[in-house]
Every structure is written in structure tokens, then in C-alpha cells.
Amino acid sequence: MDIQVLTQYEKSALHERQPLPEEYLRLSDREMASRIGAARRTLGSRVVILGHHYQRDEVIAWADATGDSLKLAQFAASQASAETVIFCGVHFMAESADVLTAPHQRVILPDLAAGCSMADMAAIDQLEVAWEEMRTLGVTDVVPVTYINSTAAIKAFCGEHGGIVCTSSNAHRVMAWAWERADRLLMLPDQHLGRNTAFRMGVPLDRMVVWDPELPYGGLSADQLRAAKLILWKGHCSVHTRFTVQQIERFRQQHPNGRVIVHPECTHEVVQAADDSGSTEYIIRTVRNSPEGSVWAVGTEIHLVNRLANELAPTRTIVTLDAMGCLCSTMFRVSPNHLLWVLEGLVAGQVHNEIVVPEPTRTWAKVALDRMLQLP
Ligand code: SF4
Numbered sequence: 001m002d003i004q005v006l007t008q009y010e011k012s013a014l015h016e017r018q019p020l021p022e023e024y025l026r027l028s029d030r031e032m033a034s035r036i037g038a039a040r041r042t043l044g045s046r047v048v049i050l051g052h053h054y055q056r057d058e059v060i061a062w063a064d065a066t067g068d069s070l071k072l073a074q075f076a077a078s079q080a081s082a083e084t085v086i087f088c089g090v091h092f093m094a095e096s097a098d099v100l101t102a103p104h105q106r107v108i109l110p111d112l113a114a115g116c117s118m119a120d121m122a123a124i125d126q127l128e129v130a131w132e133e134m135r136t137l138g139v140t141d142v143v144p145v146t147y148i149n150s151t152a153a154i155k156a157f158c159g160e161h162g163g164i165v166c167t168s169s170n171a172h173r174v175m176a177w178a179w180e181r182a183d184r185l186l187m188l189p190d191q192h193l194g195r196n197t198a199f200r201m202g203v204p205l206d207r208m209v210v211w212d213p214e215l216p217y218g219g220l221s222a223d224q225l226r227a228a229k230l231i232l233w234k235g236h237c238s239v240h241t242r243f244t245v246q247q248i249e250r251f252r253q254q255h256p257n258g259r260v261i262v263h264p265e266c267t268h269e270v271v272q273a274a275d276d277s278g279s280t281e282y283i284i285r286t287v288r289n290s291p292e293g294s295v296w297a298v299g300t301e302i303h304l305v306n307r308l309a310n311e312l313a314p315t316r317t318i319v320t321l322d323a324m325g326c327l328c329s330t331m332f333r334v335s336p337n338h339l340l341w342v343l344e345g346l347v348a349g350q351v352h353n354e355i356v357v358p359e360p361t362r363t364w365a366k367v368a369l370d371r372m373l374q375l376p
Contacts, residue, residue: 017333018111018353024341029058032336036062039343047346048082049339050075050097052089053280054301054331059088059339068280069093069148070167073100074373076107084108086342087355088334090116094355095152099365107355110338114330116149118265121235122189124153126213130186131161137222142231143178146188147171149237152357152365154188159367166372168264168279171197173375184228186211189235196264196271198230205268210234239328240265243299245273247321251297260321261286262299270299280304290316297321301328 027035040047040062050072051063060066065075069089076085077100085107087094094109101107127144134142144163146154155165162181166174171193178185187194191210198208207229211218218231225231243266251258260274261283271277276286280300287296287308292315298305299321309318320326345352357365 017335018113018338020337020341024337027337027340032340036336036340036343039340039347042347043084043343045081047084047086047343048076048079049086050088052093052331053284053304053307054328055088055334056303056332057307058336059334060303060307062336062339063088068167068169069096070169071281073097076101076105080105084346084351086110086339088339090114090119090330091355092116092119092149092151095357095365096148096155096369098355098357099152099155099362099369106351108342108351108353109334109355110342110353111333111335112353114333116330118147118189118235118237119150119154122146122150122154122213122233124151124157127154127157127188130211130213130218131157133217134186134225137217137225139184139222139225141183143182143185144188145174145178145185145194146368147190147193150189152361155368156361156364158188159364159369159371163368164371165368168193169281170372170375171264172201174372175201177371177375179229184225184231186231186233188233190237190265191232191234192236192241192267192271193264194230194232195268196266196277199268203229208232237265239301239326240299241267242326243267243270243321245269247299247323248273248297251319251321255295255297258295258297258317259290260297260299262321266299274299284308287316287318288312292316295319300326301331302326303331 048064049062051060051066073096076097085097087097087107087109094107098107144158144161146158146165148165148167164174195208209220209224209228210232212234240263248260261276262270262274264277295317297319302320302325305320312318342352
């Protein structure tokens with residue numbers, strides 16, 4: 001059995017797509033589809049394939065379920081009869097699925113190089129140092145909250161220190177839960193989701209500070225930390241921070257009656273300039289339910305935007321906010337070739353790219369995930 005677990009550092013080092021055996025390269029679309037279909041039929045209900053919304057169409061075509069990371073992890077956990085879950089997404093998603101699925105189920109990530117630049121911005125040793133430094137400064141009344149887009153080690157730290165996981169759909173409920181337990185919370189790794197959500201909940205910007213893990217004591221004084229309700233980790237999504245206020249202004253000039261909806265991983269200025277913001281599931285729901293004839297500019301990953309545009313044409317017009325197209329290059333690493341390789345491996349009795357979260361990380365990460373899942 002070929003079990004591979006990527007550490008934070010190994011994952012960061014893998015910037016290229018995972019090499020495939022020669023026989024999986026240069027296949028025609030037709031041969032690829034025929035072989036994926038054949039392997040799929042042979043494996044039947046023993047395998048379930050999950051596709052994140054940001055995956056390319058040739059991969060999504062084979063997914064038994066599509067959704068955001070939380071929806072897919074929950075779906076995986078509900079598929080007890082499937083012994084293998086193939087998660088077409090990025091590394092932290094496969095880790096969450098491994099934590100939430102039953103012991104008899106295995107989780108496979110088709111390309112181990114499919115990481116997430118945001119998750120990589122919060123390393124566990126950086127968090128441990130930050131936590132100690134806050135204590136040295138006498139700031140102890142803090143609940144750690146991590147976005148689901150983080151490593152299992154960061155989730156485990158939150159679980160072990162009274163903290164919790166959030167998603168972009170439930171960040172406001174999770175943050176309210178955390179503030180019931182402490183004066184301030186530390187939000188990792190995405191500063192923008194934290195800032196946008198807290199601002200919407202009525203927290204003024206001057207009660208938020210940014211912790212820079214590259215600087216001693218995060219670059220903050222004890223007084224700044226004590227005055228803060230929200231300590232934001234200095235992390236961001238390299239895809240969603242590409243959207244700008246100028247792009248919104250340009251769209252409004254071209255479509256005076258059009259509406260703009262963006263993901264809360266965008267900067268505060270962009271979220272403020274947009275008409276609406278929310279998770280990928282919220283964006284899909286809002287645009288689908290809009291009146292016929294609506295025109296939308298959507299600020300999220302290009303594969304989702306293009307699929308929505310195709311699905312809703314010609315009754316609604318959907319365009320990307322970034323004319324150059326905002327692609328998540330790590331999501332794009334999962335190719336149909338990788339999917340075929342792991343499927344045919346299973347048919348031959350070989351397990352490639354299994355993601356196993358080791359103990360005690362698994363147990364504590366589950367504590368943090370379960371706290372979130374138990375919220376009303
Ligand atoms: S879109 Fe951003 S947060 Fe999502 S996987 Fe890609 S880099 Fe990570």
C-alpha cells in the first residue's frame with residue numbers, strides 16, 4: 001500500500017504537479033473518459049468521488065457530489081458504504097474528510113501537490129510561538145478560531161485550546177460562539193474572512209489588529225492586543241485578493257443595473273464596494289434565485305463562475321469580476337489523468353495518495369470540527 005502523508009513543509013516544497021507514470025500522459029479525451037468510466041463501473045459503490053466547486057469541468061464531470069469543503073466533508077462522512085473517498089480538491093479538504101469519515105474509510109487526494117497557499121500561511125510552529133508570545137504579554141483571554149482552510153495541525157491546536165473551526169458559511173455564528181467564551185478571538189489563517197465577518201457583526205475596524213507571524217510578538221504591543229476584540233492572522237487567499245474596487249467600478253459603468261457578489265475572502269474594500277458577499281454556496285444560491293434578466297459580476301474562482309454562467313444562460317448574464325479570470329492554480333493541479341491513475345490503481349488493488357491524519361492530531365482536529373458541526 002502506498003500511504004503518503006504530506007507535512008506542512010513537504011507540501012510547501014511541492015510546487016509542481018505530482019508526476020504521473022508515463023502511460024497516464026498524452027491520453028486523448030476519448031480514451032481518458034472511456035477508461036475513467038470503466039474503472040468507475042468496476043469499483044461501483046465502493047468508491048465515491050467528490051468535486052470542489054473550483055475544480056475544472058473535466059474533473060467535475062465525474063463527481064458524485066459537488067460543493068464547498070464543508071458540504072463535501074459532511075457528504076463523505078454520510079457515505080458509510082464507500083470504502084474509498086476520492087477528494088478532488090486540495091490537501092486540507094482531504095484531511096478534514098479523513099478526520100470526519102469512519103475508520104474503515106480511506107481518503108485519496110489525486111494529486112499530492114494540490115495544496116492551498118492560504119493554509120500554508122499558518123504553520124503550526126508559528127501558531128505555537130504566537131500563543132506563547134501572547135501569554136508572555138499577559139494576553140490570555142483568547143479563543144483560537146480557524147477557517148476550515150487550514151492544516152489539520154492548526155485545527156488540532158484550536159481543538160486542544162478551547163477553539164473551533166469555521167467555514168465562510170458559518171463564520172458569524174462561530175465567532176459569536178467564541179466571543180461568548182472570551183473577550184477576544186484569534187482568527188486564522190484568513191484575515192479577510194475574519195475582518196469582513198466581524199465588521200458585518202458590528203465590530204469596528206479599530207478593535208481589530210493583524211498578527212504578523214514573521215515579526216516578534218506579531219508586531220503588536222500588549223496594549224494593542226488587550227484593546228482588540230479580534231486578532232487577525234496575516235494570511236490571505238491569493239485568488240480572492242486579486243479582485244479590486246476598480247474592477248467593480250468598471251463593471252458598474254458597463255452594466256448600470258448589474259449587481260456584484262463576491263466571496264468574503266476578498267479584501268474589505270472589495271466586499272464593501274460589492275452589493276453582496278457570501279460563501280460559494282451562498283453565491284450559487286443567490287445568483288440562481290435572482291430574477292430572469294439579471295446581470296451579475298461574480299468575484300470568486302473562475303471555474304465556478306463559468307459553470308454558473310453556462311447553467312443560467314440565456315436567462316441571466318453572469319460574468320467574472322476579473323476579466324483575466326481568477327484561477328486557483330493549486331485546485332487546477334487535480335487533472336483527469338490523476339483521477340484515472342488513482343481509480344485504475346484501486347481496480348488493481350493499489351492505493352495511491354492516501355491522506356492519513358495521524359494521532360493525536362486527528363482526535364483534536366475532530367474536537368474543533370465537531371464543536372462547529374454541533375452549533376445550532
Ligand atoms: S481559492 Fe484560495 S483559499 Fe481556496 S484553495 Fe485556492 S488558494 Fe486556497
